[in-house]
Amino acid sequence: MASEITPVDESKVNDLLRYASAVVTIGVDPDNPDRAKVDIVQLGHRRPICLNVQAVMLIDLAQNLAEAHGEGRC
Numbered sequence: 001m002a003s004e005i006t007p008v009d010e011s012k013v014n015d016l017l018r019y020a021s022a023v024v025t026i027g028v029d030p031d032n033p034d035r036a037k038v039d040i041v042q043l044g045h046r047r048p049i050c051l052n053v054q055a056v057m058l059i060d061l062a063q064n065l066a067e068a069h070g071e072g073r074c
Contacts, residue, residue: 002027005014005065006067015041019046021042021046021049022040022043022049022054023041024039024058025038025039025040026038072073
């Protein structure tokens with residue numbers, strides 16, 4: 001079973017951003033609303049996290065999303 005993926009409000013997002021070293025966003029492409037858009041940024045004023053560590057974490061997250069999709073939670 002995939003990890004729980006739950007909606008949060010903006011205040012929770014702001015809390016998460018207080019200690020983030022990198023931020024990944026996924027949303028609707030403003031230039032093509034039929035497509036999704038993904039961006040990742042590294043916050044220069046925060047302690048960096050090894051890019052390979054980030055890659056492994058993103059792979060794990062991707063697997064959780066794929067499992068959630070397979071469970072019909074799309």
